[in-house]
Amino acid sequence: MTKEEWDKKIEDALENKTLIRIVAQRVAEFASLKFAPYNVLFEELTFCTLTANTSAELGIRCINFLKGVNFQSIQNIQSRLRECGYRFPNTRARFINQNYERSYLLELVKEMDEPEYRRDFIYDNFIGIGYKEGSHFLRNIGYFEYAILDKHILRFLREYFGMEFSNKSRKKYLEAEGQFIKISLNYGIDPGIMDLIIWYIITGKVLK
Secondary structure (H helix, E strand, O other): OOHHHHHHHHHHHHOOHHHHHHHHHHHHHHHHOOOOOHHHHHHHHHHHHHHOOOOHHHHHHHHHHOOOOOOOOHHHHHHHHHHOOOOOHHHHHHHHHHHHHOHHHHHHHHHOOOHHHHHHHHHHHOOOOOHHHHHHHHHHOOOOOOOOOOHHHHHHHHHHHOOOOOOOOHHHHHHHHHHHHHHHHHOOOOHHHHHHHHHHHHHOOOOO
């Protein structure tokens, strides 16, 4: 689509009362986790770890398979991930296990006022979490300042501006994110919420 076509799609979406009601419900769910205990935050971090190079649907499915698992056992995590048909059970089981050992650090996120520092803290302290996954996690626990530069949002930016964008380095991520934030603010919407609108336009779904 062209920029003009995208603007029309966004405007139509924002006038869709059913969609906006669903988005508002999702935003309320995210916001309710902002001050959740670290074990709840760890589950959300695990979900975002699982969605990297896969899909949100598979991440949701596998999170349900991990209910009650012993996160201190890599083998137990691997077994559950294989049961749910996950593509990378060994690598992600190791990530999840190591992140569980430091999950208490997630409590510190609540005390951070600077958005960039908050995301860098997640990036620096948890494995399997890049800028995209860190942004996804923070949005899903009620911080809406970030752009989640997955393939759908990168496609949107490419079509909107007629040029390529990348999430492959910190510099490139921040450059692309800056453009997405400008578009979002032009519509008076936080980027973490605009993400849901663009996802709906492309996929017909409002996931997390």
